[in-house]
Amino acid sequence: MNKDLMLAAVRISRPVNVLISIASIFVAAFITGTIQPFSNVIMACLSGGIIIAAANTINDYFDLDIDRINRPDRPLVMNKLTPLQAVKIATFEFTVGIMLAFFINFLAFVIAGTVSALIFLYSYKLKRQPVVGNLTVSFSTAMAFVYGGVAVNRIKQTLVPAIFAFFYHFGREIIKDIQDMEGDHQGKARTLPLVYGEVAALMVATLNFLILMFLLPLPYLILWYRTGYLLVVILGVYPVLIYTLLSMWKNRTPRSLGTLSTLLKADMLIGLLAIYLG
Numbered sequence: 001m002n003k004d005l006m007l008a009a010v011r012i013s014r015p016v017n018v019l020i021s022i023a024s025i026f027v028a029a030f031i032t033g034t035i036q037p038f039s040n041v042i043m044a045c046l047s048g049g050i051i052i053a054a055a056n057t058i059n060d061y062f063d064l065d066i067d068r069i070n071r072p073d074r075p076l077v078m079n080k081l082t083p084l085q086a087v088k089i090a091t092f093e094f095t096v097g098i099m100l101a102f103f104i105n106f107l108a109f110v111i112a113g114t115v116s117a118l119i120f121l122y123s124y125k126l127k128r129q130p131v132v133g134n135l136t137v138s139f140s141t142a143m144a145f146v147y148g149g150v151a152v153n154r155i156k157q158t159l160v161p162a163i164f165a166f167f168y169h170f171g172r173e174i175i176k177d178i179q180d181m182e183g184d185h186q187g188k189a190r191t192l193p194l195v196y197g198e199v200a201a202l203m204v205a206t207l208n209f210l211i212l213m214f215l216l217p218l219p220y221l222i223l224w225y226r227t228g229y230l231l232v233v234i235l236g237v238y239p240v241l242i243y244t245l246l247s248m249w250k251n252r253t254p255r256s257l258g259t260l261s262t263l264l265k266a267d268m269l270i271g272l273l274a275i276y277l278g
Helices: 003-012 015-030 038-062 064-070 083-102 106-124 132-151 156-179 181-186 192-196 198-215 227-250 254-277
Strands: none
Touching: 003 038, 003 083, 015 038, 015 132, 015 156, 015 254, 038 064, 038 083, 038 106, 038 132, 064 181, 083 106, 106 132, 132 156, 156 181, 156 192, 156 198, 156 227, 156 254, 181 192, 192 198, 198 227, 227 254
């Protein structure tokens, strides 16, 4: 693989998303009170990161026509990779990710295989269906926390952050659907805003974020998490969620919604910090 092809393969994987997933898995293991066996934690981080890379790659393959409108800077649109090369890269990454999970434990292997299948199905079919696609990708993302718990055989402690991650990503996915309406319409996708309208989609996203804001303090109030968690949530998570709620109703242009989506992605790191401190 030459240098340009390698760079394109890295870029199509969306390395920031991959790093966030790796961090989520590690933090999930850490908050259980142990990172032993450490080899399992490292294996889970590598496995999860590689599967996310595969997911992003195969998603770009199936979304090529849509991305010509919504994401003209993507490697496939810019002919930095051919569709066949993208399929080969994604297939290799899915295989490696699932194989690594086998060396953690059987449950990790099942989760890796199931999430990989769901992600492929999402990219192939479910992404173009209202709500179902959003739920699928949100569930798959939330499973990163459970995956970290599985690596150290302590799943229970990872369920709270997994639930938070689910709601956080579900709201962001709805915003991205509104942002991508033009390209999704050309690609004949049946996303929530295209089927039921922008206002309905915004109402769903608003309700979702309000539920999340209600849930966020609960681990502190029931004495599961320490004060550090609550402080970071109040100072670093709530302001972003409130700003997102106000901004998405005020300005629905693709550029503005894209900025909100990027802001929410960046704030995931703050959320991880809160859980780490908790």
